[in-house]
Amino acid sequence: MHPAFSVIFLTTLIGVGQGLFLAIFTGHSYAAVQLVSAQDSVAFYGVGGLIALLFLIGGLTASFFHLGRPERAWRAAAMWRTSWLSREVIVLPSLMLLILIYTAMQFLDLDTVLYTSEKGNVLHLSLIIGTLAAIATFVLYICTAMIYATIKFIQEWACALTVVNYLLLGTASGFTLAAALSSANAPELIGLYGKWAIIITAAAFFTRGGSLIRNARIKPISTMQTAIGVRHTKIQQKSMGMQGGSMNTRDFFHHKTAAFLKIIKWSFMILVFPLPIILLWTGVNSGSTSVLLGAFIIQYIGLIAERWFFFAQANHPQNLYYQTT
Amino acid sequence: MTQLALVIDLNVCVGCHACVTSCKEWNTSGPAGFMTDENPYGKDPTGTFFNRVQTYEIGEFPKTETLHFPKSCLHCEDAPCVPVCPTGASYKREQDGIVLVDYDKCVGCRYCTWACPYGAREIDEDQKVMKKCTLCVDRIYDESLPEAERKPACVLACPTSARLFGDVHDPESDVSVTIREEGGYQLMPEWGTHPSNHYLPRRKTRMHIHEDELQRADNPLNKEQRGPSGPVEGTTLDDSTSW
Numbered sequence: 278m279h280p281a282f283s284v285i286f287l288t289t290l291i292g293v294g295q296g297l298f299l300a301i302f303t304g305h306s307y308a309a310v311q312l313v314s315a316q317d318s319v320a321f322y323g324v325g326g327l328i329a330l331l332f333l334i335g336g337l338t339a340s341f342f343h344l345g346r347p348e349r350a351w352r353a354a355a356m357w358r359t360s361w362l363s364r365e366v367i368v369l370p371s372l373m374l375l376i377l378i379y380t381a382m383q384f385l386d387l388d389t390v391l392y393t394s395e396k397g398n399v400l401h402l403s404l405i406i407g408t409l410a411a412i413a414t415f416v417l418y419i420c421t422a423m424i425y426a427t428i429k430f431i432q433e434w435a436c437a438l439t440v441v442n443y444l445l446l447g448t449a450s451g452f453t454l455a456a457a458l459s460s461a462n463a464p465e466l467i468g469l470y471g472k473w474a475i476i477i478t479a480a481a482f483f484t485r486g487g488s489l490i491r492n493a494r495i496k497p498i499s500t501m502q503t504a505i506g507v508r509h510t511k512i513q514q515k516s517m518g519m520q521g522g523s524m525n526t527r528d529f530f531h532h533k534t535a536a537f538l539k540i541i542k543w544s545f546m547i548l549v550f551p552l553p554i555i556l557l558w559t560g561v562n563s564g565s566t567s568v569l570l571g572a573f574i575i576q577y578i579g580l581i582a583e584r585w586f587f588f589a590q591a592n593h594p595q596n597l598y599y600q601t602t
Numbered sequence: 603m604t605q606l607a608l609v610i611d612l613n614v615c616v617g618c619h620a621c622v623t624s625c626k627e628w629n630t631s632g633p634a635g636f637m638t639d640e641n642p643y644g645k646d647p648t649g650t651f652f653n654r655v656q657t658y659e660i661g662e663f664p665k666t667e668t669l670h671f672p673k674s675c676l677h678c679e680d681a682p683c684v685p686v687c688p689t690g691a692s693y694k695r696e697q698d699g700i701v702l703v704d705y706d707k708c709v710g711c712r713y714c715t716w717a718c719p720y721g722a723r724e725i726d727e728d729q730k731v732m733k734k735c736t737l738c739v740d741r742i743y744d745e746s747l748p749e750a751e752r753k754p755a756c757v758l759a760c761p762t763s764a765r766l767f768g769d770v771h772d773p774e775s776d777v778s779v780t781i782r783e784e785g786g787y788q789l790m791p792e793w794g795t796h797p798s799n800h801y802l803p804r805r806k807t808r809m810h811i812h813e814d815e816l817q818r819a820d821n822p823l824n825k826e827q828r829g830p831s832g833p834v835e836g837t838t839l840d841d842s843t844s845w
Contacts, residue, residue, distance in 0.1 A: 430717070499719065528712065
């Protein structure tokens with residue numbers, strides 16, 4: 278497939294936003310049951326929620342560049358019964374609204390206490406909103422990944438690992454950013470976020486590596502023989518039926534060399550996994566914001582490469598009909 | 603239930619592209635608006651087409667055969683492009699099984715092209731909506747046309763009658779009989795999309811001539827028209843009769 282940067286930025290940016298919100302909410306809910314100390318509602322929960330929201334807005338904006346008719350985008354919510362894309366279109370703004378409410382409650386000091394237990398555990402109203410938003414976050418990861426995983430023709434995507442990878446890679450980048458944010462605004466939580474970021478990144482290394490191994494061994498279900506219905510082992514295309522190409526030759530081919538793909542693959546395998554883990558470890562021990570921010574930036578650049586490769590590696594059966602590009 | 607479809611005879615198709623041009627001509631002039639053409643007379647002409655004729659070489663030189671392969675939307679019975687559409691612009695008609703795109707609803711997200719294993723959909727680069735073969739839905743029901751012309755433009759244009767049009771759900775229709783009797787098949791059956799369009803395979807036309815057909819063993823001429831023998835030496839008239 279041809280990797281479209283609008284979709285690459287959409288999926289990576291909302292992945293960070295969702296992961297960051299999950300991280301902030303993890304800290305917030307841990308504090309409610311006194312597992313960690315409560316943080317300043319504006320400086321940490323509020324600012325964290327705001328940054329997560331900005332990433333989601335960035336992703337949503339990028340998605341509009343993918344549409345031919347963005348003014349009709351509202352129509353895309355119609356077919357949620359059958360289309361995962363439609364479900365994503367509903368869940369993404371819903372999540373943004375929930376995070377907006379959650380963040381506004383922190384900034385405007387509207388976070389009323391609903392219940393205080395004898396042990397001193399405090400249930401804030403924003404925790405209820407946050408729980409809903411956290412559920413929406415997981416649903417959104419699933420929706421985004423299922424858009425790809427349900428296309429059975431694209432065998433590289435049609436696998437449960439696709440969903441696991443979207444979930445883990447998004448949360449990994451979000452927790453890395455949360456570690457950087459906590460080093461500046463909530464130093465007590467740096468260990469929580471840093472260590473979770475390392476654990477999730479390491480888990481994602483195995484699942485993404487697993488999908489690379491799986492994809493390298495894929496045997497295509499469709500062949501030239503089933504594509505045109507001729508039972509002969511030697512079939513060669515002489516003409517695609519056009520001269521200057523068509524959407525079929527532009528949207529479904531990356532037009533890059535195998536060597537370039539290999540470079541991208543190894544770049545993201547280094548940029549997404551080992552480098553951020555080393556930087557996270559260093560940052561957690563030193564408490565340096567710049568090191569942790571560096572870990573996030575490197576991991577995010579790696580994720581762009583990862584997503585590019587995710588699309589480029591997908592081999593659509595329609596390509597059988599377009600072999601002389 | 604009706605399922606309109608095309609049956610394309612690969613044994614007869616000569617790859618003349620008449621179906622491509624007549625399809626473009628009819629559909630670019632239709633009520634749904636033009637079909638984009640970029641650089642139509644330039645170096646790299648590109649544009650939106652509903653139908654393409656591709657050419658394949660089968661076998662290894664010198665034992666090769668050329669196959670011309672017209673390809674358009676197959677109007678699958680279980681069309682995978684329909685449920686993925688987020689707006690409902692892509693739909694399959696109940697009454698005749700034609701898969702259509704509502705150009706007024708399409709957002710141009712291209713998700714349906716990913717979900718079509720045949721590459722039958724092409725986005726219009728000017729109007730930014732997805733387009734595909736409509737089986738000339740604006741023509742086949744047009745009662746102002748003579749009944750013989752209420753067929754897709756490609757079918758009417760084909761000079762070798764390689765394209766048949768009809769209801770594949772009616773077991774007695776021409777297309778159904780042809781599919782049944784001429785070995786009609788579907789493309790990429792492995793995906794369970796059940797394409798409605800069928801293709802008829804290449805068929806070898808060979809003459810089998812045996813030696814006794816070249817030289818008739820029972821040719822009566824061999825008996826009746828034996829030639830006269832040469833002069834015979836003899837004494838009586840009877841002895842010299844050549845028969």
